[in-house]
Amino acid sequence: MNPVRRFFDSHRHHFEPGGRFARFGFLYENIESVFFAPAAVTTAAPQVRDSLDVKRFMFLVIVALLPHYAFGVFNVGYQAHRAAGLTPEFFSVIGVGLKAVVPMVVVTYAVGYFWEALFATVRKHEISEGLFVSCALFPLTLPPTQPLWQVALGISFGIVIGKEIFGGTGRNFLNPALTGRAFLYFAYPAQTSGDAVWTLLLPGRSAPVDAFTAATPLSVAAVTESGTIPQAWAEAGYDLWTLFIGFYPDAIGASSTLLCIAGAIFLITVGVADFRIIAGDVLGILATAGAIRLLAGPGAAPYLLLDPWLHLMVGGAAFGIAYMTTDPVSAPALPRARWVYGFFIGALTVLIRVFNPAFPEGIGIAVLFMNCFAPLLDELEVRVRLKRRLSHVR
């Protein structure tokens, strides 16, 4: 027999009624079900059920995020080497990246799992796999310099306030990962915003070398007062290709538009993400940025005149679109509501970026804001559909 199977079989009795850890029985079940699908059978019609379960559904999101981790590890190390003025050698870059990213991921999962398990114990239900997605998303949105205790605090806030107090995955109305991210942004702005936090400094250094620009493309855009934004980016060393691939100082895994597009295509293909939300997001960004550009006269601030599609190339917009807005739980459930939801997220993202100097990036706040409106959008569509039910006959 499979040794893993044997391990579970030989320890099961501790968790069964009468065993030493009987009250943690469902925790045992839960850990076992990670390795082996449960043996439960149907008790009511239909007698057969689809092969897809929530575990698989959520797992596919994590699959989509894995390339971002690979990219993130590399980019963190790469930017650290550049900031130190060193030649980025591959293994050294990976080493530095792993040292920064792995502890954050471990802390996120350990703390997130602790809270989920605590609530599951009290509520006596199983652990929902949504947790693993939230914990996979959260570190990718953080600067590589975030102190670990803040990482722990952030994911705690995200899981507990963003999700558990409403009843756990499926009953939350906010995106838990973004809730935690927003908490850190407002509670610890010094470690979560500004130009300095996005680049890891190698041990023994207190500042980047002079030739290195630490400013993110977004903060460059926000402070540019003359010329055009692409010119300013080029001066800071960000050509369009770099922006597209994502090799610039930013959150750990959110900067690569290329990977976000690949991830979005993957999620749409496997049926986990709804193309309506993504298309709505993109439309919202393009339409709003386009409208601003039209309305702004000559001589307006360069940010207002930025080519709409360039908004998708910088900052967390692409990442948010691919992974945050498509979270089905905090998004509306119905197709038209999803279009509207996406569109407003895109629009708000651009508005916050361009007009609000306090927030260089707008997508996180925009998603959370529209999360609050998702039930309302659903309600509106339900009303329309129920009215149509009465006259659906062709």
Place this chain on the structure above:
Amino acid sequence: MERMHLPNGFTLRLSGRPAETLAAAPAPRQVAAVAARTRFLKPRLAVKVGDRVKTGTLLFSDKRRPELRFLSPGAGRVCAVNYGPRRSLQEVVIDLEEPEEAEAFPRLDEAGLAAIEPEALRRRVVEGGLWSLIRELPFREAAALDRRPPEVVVFLDHLEPFHPRPRVYLEGRIDRFRFGLRVLEKLSGRPPVVTACAGGTEGVEELKPFVSLVLEGRYPAHDPGVLLYRSRRRPEERQAWVLDGQDVLLLAELLQEGCYPTRRIIALGGPGAVSPEHLEVRLGAPLAGLIDGRAAGGERLRLVAGGVLTGARAEPGSFLALHEKALTLLPEGDRPGGLLEWMLPGRRKPSYSRAFLSSWKPAASYPMDCNRHGGVRACIQCAFCTRVCPVDILPQLTYKAVLAGETEEALAHGLLDCVECGLCSLVCPSKIELLETFQQAKAALREEMR
């Protein structure tokens, strides 16, 4: 011939489709009138153990609706009255004794049918114990005696895996089928609409004169409830009579022959069935005898009476109920999955979603089992159920309305249009029992509306 496309739905890709061949099941030594797996039935016994009965003798009837009479499918001695949980009647078992005598009912020929009053004809069907074959929407219970239906729909093809093919059960019985349709016309006062499915009986030459509507679409496009939802605006226009094509034959046989029909054709299939095909069986035959020698060895099997989506689990010790036309053998699947199996690409995992590699090979069929394939979770709003629902219900919202006790809201969502096809429960990744919730809510509503 009119055609109609019915959107949504989903055709299950299940292996073990019965061949269009017909075999005779071995003659049973016992038969039974079955009350189990029959919804809304409150039986009142008319016989006791030891009584001698003929074919067509009343064994039990419904307490609240005495017109629902369940007759003996064979002649002999009542050898057992079996009860299930909470003393619910399961079946009345008859030891068959040769020669089998039958209760005589009046015969009816073509001329007689033309002359008979609808009321008298109705009484004959009731006396003959087959009134319960005429089902009425929206609750799919036996039709009310005193109400003229706004529509009568007879459906030939059945898209749920696996039901008898009309080609098999109508073979040589076309005249009887025509007679049955005329009976229905007389009973209801309107000519029945006969539906076939595109790619099914549609192309059968000898049936063309009967079929008035060809339905295109995935399961459950054959269900008259879907058709009525798409073609009739007002709820009272949808309270149609619906009958399976084979039940029309039984009605005709009762009236033409003047004796209670004892045989029907069922489909025996499913991944657990050896040489799946059609069987000609005695009504009320012991299920164990029907699957004898046809159950695949190896895994423990579950016997399902009816299709895999709407049917109920039946113990092999049970008997075939009057309305049952399909037996499906499914592996029970009550064992844990393989190590980290849920991470694999899933070439052999059938799914409505596109989350497995199998969705790139849509023509294939797969052996499915009764495993739930996942733990029960809260709804994650994947919206698969809203996309699959053939009658545009929003199951994920409707079931919340039901659970919150918001009956009015659930009705506005179309609860009564639900055709109970089971697709919402099938596709739900959170394994929420949507169908069960809706069926219970409908049953409660039915009680209230009595």
